[in-house]
Amino acid sequence: MLVSRRVPLGISSEDTIGQALGKLTGWAVRNGLTGALRLVLRYPRTMLAVLSALLLIDRVGWVLPLLLACLLLLSALVWRLAHPESFRVWLGLRLRSWWLRWTRYAPRWGKLMRAHDLTVAPTAEVEAWPRILRVRTTGVTDSLLLRLRDGQSPEDLEAKVTPLSHALGSEDVRVRTVAPGRLWLDIRRRDLLAATIPALPVPVRPDLRRVEIGLREDGAPWLLRLLGTHVLLAGATEAGKGSVLQSIVRALAPLIASGVVELWGVDPKGGMELFPLRPMFTRYEDDSTKDMAGLLTDFATVTRERSANLKGTARKFTPSVATPFRLCIVDEFAFLSAYQPDHRLASQVDSAVQIICSQGRAPGSALLVAVQDPSKEVVPYRQLFPTRIALRMDEPTQVEMVLGPGARERGARCDEIPTWAHGTGYVKLDGRREPVRVRAAYPTDIDVTALAGAYPAPLALASTGRSLPTSAAATAPLLDLPAQYGEALGSSAYLDDDELDSAWAQFSQDFQRRNQSADSGL
């Protein structure tokens, strides 16, 4: 029952037995009638089906309805065997939703709402709680469409999601507002993101507005916008930021190889994350802070130049070989800003980043910054990053720093992501108030090496150790390149396996040497 009406029996000690029995009968009839009427009004389809069945039995007896029911069951069985997917979508899930409503949710709903203090009392006799309008299941999540009672708000339910998830035996319960007074309560029954997602296939035609990098909790692909935005990726140590970066590069690979996308990279951790992908970068730095700051300054300069060139000629930027979309990936940004002892370099980095963020979206320059600590000290201009990804965090307060106020109450419990769930996090989607849980696909070391070998950037400048000295030169070599990957590119444009192996060996040696000297200095 969605509303309980506490109608008093009205029997007193002065009543005779006859009077008391009379009052009891009257009370039962009144309640029975209003209860039946309420059932018909609230569940018209189910009640119509039950009444029609009863009427049919009354008119023609048991045999014909029984035969009809058997025929329907048999047809459903044949459908299920012949086309399981269409059966699932059109009948299976609907029947299951109906079944769940009547067996799992409706019978205990009132008790559950009362236990969680989610009732209101408009009058002394009436107690009301959010009404279940619809139940829908995907097999992974049960969703209850609720209508709030006067005086209730989505925040009331959001405050109770943890005890509700325990009471409902679910790992995760979330509130999704759809309209004033209406919301979905999503109850997760199975976790599609529990297992590692293997590297996704390299797409044939990547779309910069929808780059597929993993899976959403509802089973839909996790699509990330890169065109016209900047991305802030935050996650504690070992949260899996590397797999997000590598999945993005993987999804862009054909465009990188054809020169439509130009990748710039800065890896202050000495190349731990990005070096294996180095052949795909047009510009890449991982050693001296001065060079890394220089790369960012160059990126800001080409952004400004492109912006000036586009002014008056084109209203909208379209990526092409002549005017490639540029993505600059900066891993562990704190090393260049908050942890940078050289204040001159830190402020050079700061001003470059601010120029890129404020001017880069229109002329096709995007910045992707990864941080462990999303605090204001590390990224003081977080608001310049329209797209934000929050992986596992150490503190609940860090969630709001990345996804904005109220994100944690709306379900982005990044601090509760288990340490084994690498690459799992929360994002906000356009037009949706509530954050969505996602998990990045995980390209293995072999996947990464194979990708870098198969899709190097044209003229693979990074592999030769030659950095482009000026911003003008950075655009020049790409102007005459063919649009299609593989078409008439000279073999010198690519790293062959030996070169790649020796570059990798050189990197490992350098890295170990740097680590040893850092250890011995401790």
Ligand SMILES: Nc1ncnc2c1ncn2[C@@H]1O[C@H](COP(=O)(O)OP(=O)(O)OP(=O)(O)O)[C@@H](O)[C@H]1O
């Ligand atoms: N999407 C993923 N699925 C499964 N395992 C992953 C995923 N991403 C990363 N891992 C594993 O988690 C570990 C940590 O990943 P990674 O180095 O990317 O974390 P990180 O956030 O970059 O950490 P740090 O900031 O300390 O470098 C790696 O050993 C990797 O094997």
